[in-house]
Amino acid sequence: MGSPPPPSQSLIVKLESIAPVSDEERQAIVALPMTVRDIREDHDIVRDQDRPSQCCLVIEGLACRYKVLPGGKRQIFSFHIPGDIPDLQSLHLDVMDHNLGTLVPCRIGFIPHETARQFIRAHPRIGDIFWRDTLIDAGVFREWITNIARRDSYQRVAHLLCELYVRLRAAGLANGRTYAMPITQAELADATGMSTVHVNRSLQKLRGDGLIRSGKRSVTIEDWDGLQAAGEFDPTYLHLRPQALAA
Template identity: 45%
Template sequence: MSLMADDILTLALKRLERRLALSAVDRSAFLRMPFYVKQMVPSAYIIREQDLTKTCSILLSGFAFRSKVLGNGGRQILSVNIPGEILDLQHAFLGKADHSIQMLTAGTVAFVAADAVRDIAFAHPAIGRAMWRETLVEGSISREWIANIGRRDARTRVAHLLCEIAVRLHAAGLITGNRYELAMTQEQLGDATGLTPVHVNRTLQKLRADGLITRDKRSITIEDWKALSAVGDFVTDYLHLETEHGPSSILNGGYHA
């Protein structure tokens, strides 16, 4: 196996090892799984709702999102995915997609055979448990998004989303300061928070006027983390950033701008 192949699957392996310690044998088996890589354009479907599952995808670069489209044509964005995340473990085990996953930006995706994912989960119980934990965390994030949309006001919803993206990028080592690229249009932010694009724009403008954030095209700079997280009713617990070996550094005082 080439170094390039090792590097690609290592992204997903590191993700799982945040959930559970794996042996050298486990790691070697994981890196031997067959896969192919595909360059994706914005809005391209990784998998569509109702598709039968043949692969399990790993986001190597760019951003993606999960969504469901309702009978009236309305779209609800269910989560935003960042590089290094395994996008559809649940689909690999359920056999049929119950929601769609699309690219938010241009990026690269590795597709692993679903049969290989299922086989390795049962042949290597530690890998299976790590996958189980990963899907449980996805469920935890989904519950937080339901609460965000269902019970928080517009200002709190948007602030919460901005905080979550910052913390997840920080935990993945993709940012180190207080600025990041927000790869979402106002329409997409509206689909993620249950707001109209106009309401999203007004809310972002108010957060900026209050000195909590600044915006430059699609970049967000968090100017006052403590105030923004308070406005967003944001606590990191639901992200389950801990590992078996203790809490990650991001929980030691939280994200610092």
């Protein structure tokens, strides 16, 4: 019933998950002009060395940031769900130091930098929330450093599954304890610094231990406490507001 939600709806949900947003600010966000485009699967939106002139809002789908090393190895730094603006940093850093690509077909909103800058000037509180968002990003990177450097493969995968769950839930995109996870095991390997075979092993062990069930392109958490314990997961670093955390 009613018209479809505006493309910025997911952005509002996202911002509200990390800071309060006033009615007036909400309206301003809805009015934020952007160009919406559908991008096919496994396609780069922005590339290493690019000098973007716009920011990307993930409206639908799943994207990731990654880098390819001289030897051809790939490292994924983050997954981005609807509501995220993965390259917000390009507002202040001219040159990209990594790639942003899709993992599945995505709907992306493009916001010119000039528009974004005017918007932030007109709504400094939202500017602060944007800054906050990039700081949370950094917090997630720190947690990934810890995850990769100090936890074994089983813990690593458990931790990543916890993070995805909490973030999707905060975005209103989890269905109970189940969420869509259209990420291949090879991609999980690129994110956790493991091999696909080892990701496979770890997932099987998580299943065997009754912590998760994983269907086709989705995950169901069978034992939330157990999974958190297995991954030493503590969501503090996501800096979500209590209501978004509980969801």
